[in-house]
Amino acid sequence: MTGKDRDARVLALYEQVLEIEERLIPTGLHVFGRVDEERARVDMLRMVASFDRPEKGVRALTDLVAEGLGFKDYSALLRARAGDEDALREREEVDALVRRAVELFVQEGTEAAARLLETNARVSAEDTRSTFHLLERVCAELKKNQEMESLLRALRGQYIEPGPGADIVQNPLILPTGRNIHAVNPYMVPSEVATTRAEATAENLLERHLREHGRYPRAMALVLWGLDNIKTEGEGVAQALWLLGVRPLRDSLNRATEIEVIPLEELKRPRIDVVMTVSGIFRDLFGATIVLLDKAVRRVAALDEPVEMNFVRRHVLEQMSADGSFDEAAVRVFSNAPGNYGTNVNFMVMDSQWETAEALGDLFVTRKCFAYGRDSKGRAFEGREARLCMDRALSRVEATYQNIDSFEIGITDVDHYFEYLGGVSKAVEKRAQARPAIYVGDNLSRSSCVRSLEETVQLETRTKTLNPKWYEGMLKHGFRGVAEIESHVTNTFGWSATADAVDDWIYAEVAKTFVLDEAMLERLCQLNPHSARSLVGRLLEAEGRGFWKAEKEMLERLREIFSDLEDQLEGVA
Numbered sequence: 001m002t003g004k005d006r007d008a009r010v011l012a013l014y015e016q017v018l019e020i021e022e023r024l025i026p027t028g029l030h031v032f033g034r035v036d037e038e039r040a041r042v043d044m045l046r047m048v049a050s051f052d053r054p055e056k057g058v059r060a061l062t063d064l065v066a067e068g069l070g071f072k073d074y075s076a077l078l079r080a081r082a083g084d085e086d087a088l089r090e091r092e093e094v095d096a097l098v099r100r101a102v103e104l105f106v107q108e109g110t111e112a113a114a115r116l117l118e119t120n121a122r123v124s125a126e127d128t129r130s131t132f133h134l135l136e137r138v139c140a141e142l143k144k145n146q147e148m149e150s151l152l153r154a155l156r157g158q159y160i161e162p163g164p165g166a167d168i169v170q171n172p173l174i175l176p177t178g179r180n181i182h183a184v185n186p187y188m189v190p191s192e193v194a195t196t197r198a199e200a201t202a203e204n205l206l207e208r209h210l211r212e213h214g215r216y217p218r219a220m221a222l223v224l225w226g227l228d229n230i231k232t233e234g235e236g237v238a239q240a241l242w243l244l245g246v247r248p249l250r251d252s253l254n255r256a257t258e259i260e261v262i263p264l265e266e267l268k269r270p271r272i273d274v275v276m277t278v279s280g281i282f283r284d285l286f287g288a289t290i291v292l293l294d295k296a297v298r299r300v301a302a303l304d305e306p307v308e309m310n311f312v313r314r315h316v317l318e319q320m321s322a323d324g325s326f327d328e329a330a331v332r333v334f335s336n337a338p339g340n341y342g343t344n345v346n347f348m349v350m351d352s353q354w355e356t357a358e359a360l361g362d363l364f365v366t367r368k369c370f371a372y373g374r375d376s377k378g379r380a381f382e383g384r385e386a387r388l389c390m391d392r393a394l395s396r397v398e399a400t401y402q403n404i405d406s407f408e409i410g411i412t413d414v415d416h417y418f419e420y421l422g423g424v425s426k427a428v429e430k431r432a433q434a435r436p437a438i439y440v441g442d443n444l445s446r447s448s449c450v451r452s453l454e455e456t457v458q459l460e461t462r463t464k465t466l467n468p469k470w471y472e473g474m475l476k477h478g479f480r481g482v483a484e485i486e487s488h489v490t491n492t493f494g495w496s497a498t499a500d501a502v503d504d505w506i507y508a509e510v511a512k513t514f515v516l517d518e519a520m521l522e523r524l525c526q527l528n529p530h531s532a533r534s535l536v537g538r539l540l541e542a543e544g545r546g547f548w549k550a551e552k553e554m555l556e557r558l559r560e561i562f563s564d565l566e567d568q569l570e571g572v573a
């Protein structure tokens with residue numbers, strides 16, 4: 001290896017460490033009715049302060065500091081990648097100063113923090129006033145907690161003040177917590193901001209696919225969640241429209257009820273066919289949006305364009321020549337049967353109730369093959385079973401995609417990401433006879449980006465499951481904390497089961513950290529022996545199903561430990 005290669009590798013490694021450091025890592029569970037500790041408050045405020053909010057006249061501290069120090073604008077520093085050592089150093093300098101300013105703000109208040117930035121970054125107090133003003137309000141709300149009081153009021157059947165449902169960083173107005181959450185007006189979705197952000201993400205995704213696979217995906221399967229689209233005012237919806245090459249049009253009441261086709265000359269790429277699986281929550285909340293999405297697909301399918309530039313038309317024509325009507329061939333929005341929710345793929349995985357991985361994909365389709373939209377005569381077909389349509393639509397899919405919907409909850413924190421994105425990917429694998437490329441959108445950090453599923457699993461493992469800051473935070477919660485650690489391991493396993501996306505080193509490091517370290521195993525067993533046993537059992541299951549090539553000695557040790565734990569729990573030993 002030359003000195004230059006080595007420098008490049010070190011820099012790339014350094015960049016990964018920065019990526020991990022940048023993420024908001026929850027260091028414990030939220031305890032109902034209790035306010036967070038100061039350190040968690042600082043982390044949260046730092047994230048709030050890292051976003052421009054033009055509608056409130058609030059500038060991001062990161063951007064103000066970068067300007068004050070005479071660097072490139074902060075977004076450019078974030079975009080600068082391996083090799084650009086200067087940009088990395090400058091970005092680190094900005095981040096460190098912002099962190100110090102926010103810490104000082106929490107300890108001593110606005111004036112001290114503003115003075116620090118004036119002295120060290122030549123940012124005038126005038127420029128930071130509105131930002132600190134926002135932080136003051138958020139900080140004051142974070143110190144209050146009316147959750148228990150509101151619960152008691154609810155139980156007494158009394159009035160609870162309403163508030164918007166969103167993510168604190170995306171919309172600090174959700175504070176204080178403990179209010180009656182309301183969603184969005186579905187006719188406003190997607191908002192203009194969502195549309196702008198979605199274009200960047202979708203282009204990012206297509207570029208990456210083109211770079212790695214040599215062409216655009218002809219069809220993609222997208223997962224759309226309700227809560228995600230509430231929080232982002234419909235970024236997921238806007239991404240689907242952008243992939244199709246259309247924009248939402250607003251009527252005289254400012255409702256997004258119509259579609260405008262973007263001409264191919266402007267789009268400069270083919271229209272991508274999209275198969276949308278929407279959650280039960282999305283279906284219940286966004287009826288008007290489902291009609292809009294279905295309308296968009298039909299409009300695009302009917303455009304008189306060359307099929308190599310319009311994959312929707314290509315597939316619909318193919319389907320119609322084989323059999324069936326336009327109405328059958330153009331179905332693309334699927335969800336549960338009316339009144340039903342979820343895929344059950346998570347339960348099948350957690351209970352080890354499956355023989356072949358195919359069963360997981362088949363279960364996904366069984367639960368989600370109900371079509372929503374309108375036919376050519378405008379008649380609604382709300383939730384009619386359309387298994388054959390879904391099988392055919394998925395058989396053409398080459399890439400799958402879902403957005404991460406919150407700063408705090410990622411793809412290994414809950415079982416729902418693998419049940420949806422994993423479930424649909426496994427269903428595609430059988431029907432298309434090839435595993436799709438699987439992407440996860442992270443539009444939460446400032447450097448909005450699309451990662452492969454494998455990259456995302458690695459990042460989450462490093463920032464959470466294997467990070468002492470995270471698991472020690474969990475262990476402070478005793479019984480529940482151990483259950484959380486076990487649940488992370490099971491959710492990670494879920495990505496093996498549905499998408500084969502977990503490297504051997506992940507299982508090996510989990511085993512070393514939580515099981516083969518005697519002191520740690522002892523702590524877990526003291527706090528929650530059942531979860532400790534499940535964790536070891538899950539590692540053995542990963543090996544048994546061929547997801548992990550474990551070293552022989554390690555495997556034997558795990559088997560012994562598992563058997564001891566079983567004996568202890570059954571009172572034999």
Ligand code: BEZ
Pocket residue numbers: 224225226227228279280281282416
């Ligand atoms: C949602 O639609 O927001 C959702 C679906 C499944 C699990 C969690 C959230």
Ligand code: MG
Pocket residue numbers: 414
């Ligand atoms: Mg749940």
